[in-house]
Every structure is written in C-alpha cells, then in structure tokens.
Amino acid sequence: MSFDASEQSQIPETGNKPPIVAVSIDDVRGAVASARSGAAIQVGFVPTMGSFHEGHLSLMRSASSECDFVVVSVFVNPIQFGAGEDFDSYPRDFDQDIRLAADQGVDLVFAPRSAVMYPPGNETRIDVGSIDNALCGKNRPGHFQGVATVVAKFFNIIGPDLAYFGQKDAQQVAVIRKLALDLDFDVEIRVCPIVREKDGLAMSSRNSYLTTEDREQATALYRALTSAREAVARGETSAKKIKRLMKRTMGEHFKVEYEYARIVDPMTMAPVDIIEGKVLVAVAAQVGKTRLIDNMFLMPGEEECGE
Numbered sequence: 314m315s316f317d318a319s320e321q322s323q324i325p326e327t328g329n330k331p332p333i334v335a336v337s338i339d340d341v342r343g344a345v346a347s348a349r350s351g352a353a354i355q356v357g358f359v360p361t362m363g364s365f366h367e368g369h370l371s372l373m374r375s376a377s378s379e380c381d382f383v384v385v386s387v388f389v390n391p392i393q394f395g396a397g398e399d400f401d402s403y404p405r406d407f408d409q410d411i412r413l414a415a416d417q418g419v420d421l422v423f424a425p426r427s428a429v430m431y432p433p434g435n436e437t438r439i440d441v442g443s444i445d446n447a448l449c450g451k452n453r454p455g456h457f458q459g460v461a462t463v464v465a466k467f468f469n470i471i472g473p474d475l476a477y478f479g480q481k482d483a484q485q486v487a488v489i490r491k492l493a494l495d496l497d498f499d500v501e502i503r504v505c506p507i508v509r510e511k512d513g514l515a516m517s518s519r520n521s522y523l524t525t526e527d528r529e530q531a532t533a534l535y536r537a538l539t540s541a542r543e544a545v546a547r548g549e550t551s552a553k554k555i556k557r558l559m560k561r562t563m564g565e566h567f568k569v570e571y572e573y574a575r576i577v578d579p580m581t582m583a584p585v586d587i588i589e590g591k592v593l594v595a596v597a598a599q600v601g602k603t604r605l606i607d608n609m610f611l612m613p614g615e616e617e618c619g620e
C-alpha cells in the first residue's frame with residue numbers, strides 16, 4: 314500500500330520540546346538508560362541519513378504513536394557509499410531536521426561524526442549473504458554490507474524494542490529483517506508505506522538533485538510500476554513480459570537511463586518467473602545525474618497489495 318503525502322494535512326507546529334541531541338555513544342546509552350530507569354517503556358528507533366521529508370516524518374510519527382521514547386539517528390553513513398557516489402554532496406540540513414523531529418515528538422537525535430562510528434582500526438563488517446546478489450546489491454557493491462553494519466551498531470548502541478524502516482527501500486527492509494533474524498537482535502522491525510508526491514514520485518532526499526526537467530521525467534519509475542500493476546490486473550502472469558513493458562515505459566522518457574526492472578519474492582528477493590502470489594516489483598534508473606529507485610507489491614487479481 315502507498316499513500317499520497319498531499320492527503321496529509323500540513324504538519325502543525327506542535328510546540329513539542331526539542332529532542333536531546335547526542336553526538337557520543339556514551340551520551341546515547343545514558344539517555345536511553347535514564348528513560349528506561351524504573352519504567353517498562355518501549356523504545357523506538359528510526360535510522361536516517363537526515364535531510365528530512367515526509368517519508369522520514371511518517372516513520373517518526375509511527376514510532377511516536379507506538380513508543381514511549383523515540384530515537385532518530387541522523388548519520389550519512391560513509392561505508393554504504395561506493396567510490397564515485399554522492400557521499401560528499403548528499404543533502405544535509407541538520408537545524409531543519411531537529412525542528413521537524415521535535416514536531417513529530419522525537420525524544421533523542423543521535424548525530425555522530427564518522428570518527429565516532431568508525432574510529433581508526435574499526436574494520437568489522439557484516440556480510441549480508443545471498444540477498445546482496447539481488448536488485449541494487451549487484452550495482453552497488455558493499456552498499457548493503459555498509460547498511461547492515463551501521464544498523465547493527467545502532468541496534469547495539471540504542472537497544473530499541475521497535476525499529477522503523479520505509480518500504481521505499483525494499484531491499485534494505487529485507488536485509489534488516491534477515492540481519493535481525495540471523496544475528497538474534499531482540500527488536501521488532503516495522504515497515505512503513507512509501508510516501509509519494511502527488512504525481513507518484515516516491516519521496517527521497519535525492520529528489521533535491523533533480524532539475525526541473527529531470528523532475529518531470531522522474532515520474533517514469535512510478536509509471537513503469539503502474540504499467541506493471543495494470544498488466545497484472547489484466548491477468549498477465551509472465552514476469553518477462555511485464556519487465557519488458559516496464560523497460561519500454563521507462564524508455565519513453567528521454568532523460569531516464571534504465572538500470573533495472575525486476576520482479577522478485579518480497580522476502581528473499583529471488584527472481585520470480587510466473588506471478589502466482591504476492592511479488593515485489595522494483596525499478597531503478599538514472600534520471601539526469603540522479604539515481605532513483607521505487608517499488609510496489611503486486612498480487613494477481615488485486616489492484617495493488619500492501620504489506
């Protein structure tokens with residue numbers, strides 16, 4: 314299921330008190346321990362790279378509604394960026410992020426420097442296994458190892474009861490679920506629906522890179538997913554035919570450089586040939602200088618299916 318951000322009313326100024334801002338691991342541990350002291354509370358955690366948009370805020374609101382103490386990390390994680398990717402230019406707006414986090418009732422923002430997370434000599438990394446061979450894993454070697462490693466470190470530092478992730482990054486969700494299962498993290502993983510712009514473009518911090526022309530062309534990804542949805546609703550079950558259709562739809566946009574259109578099992582990310590049950594349809598493309606991803610769950614006989 315996905316929903317349109319425009320359906321949401323503008324977020325009111327709540328007058329919530331600003332979150333505690335911690336930059337050291339000890340300070341985070343201290344703040345969480347004091348929140349927990351003497352009370353059986355639920356601690357919620359929302360990992361982010363900052364530069365908040367409505368997608369991030371929806372995760373924080375879910376956490377605030379379910380948890381007594383909400384921790385948000387703001388950390389542009391260097392080890393999940395490959396050489397030549399946008400680590401240096403990644404959008405950062407910390408003051409605005411703190412204001413928005415306060416409005417969502419966030420209690421603590423953890424914003425460590427890279428040297429706090431990865432001091433000299435820090436070299437242990439998590440191999441995520443076969444899931445790395447699917448979707449973005451192939452084109453971004455080391456990306457999911459970097460994601461799994463930083464999330465595992467945050468889980469160890471914060472010790473959340475619940476952790477919130479966006480369906481926007483479907484493979485990341487699968488990686489984190491597997492990480493929690495395989496490494497016995499005692500945390501419940503919550504997945505929140507994709508928040509979209511009015512024209513269907515999935516919100517992303519990277520959308521700020523798009524020029525006006527790119528922005529128009531960027532709807533190609535959602536259009537491709539929609540064309541897949543319509544084909545499945547018509548009874549098409551051949552993944553090959555639907556992938557071809559999605560590629561063709563993206564190809565109608567001159568600034569869109571197709572990367573992939575895949576149909577996979579939502580849990581394992583293994584390719585599906587014949588659509589018989591719930592599948593994840595995922596696309597990636599370069600629009601101008603910006604790499605974008607998007608996805609949708611589909612199920613034969615249903616318009617679109619949720620989690």
Ligand code: AMP
Binds near residue numbers: 371372479480
């Ligand atoms: P990021 O800051 O891009 O690493 O994203 C932090 C979290 O927000 C991740 O769990 C993302 O999947 C989630 N997220 C990003 N964009 C969206 C969106 N449009 N809708 C829902 N969740 C999102």
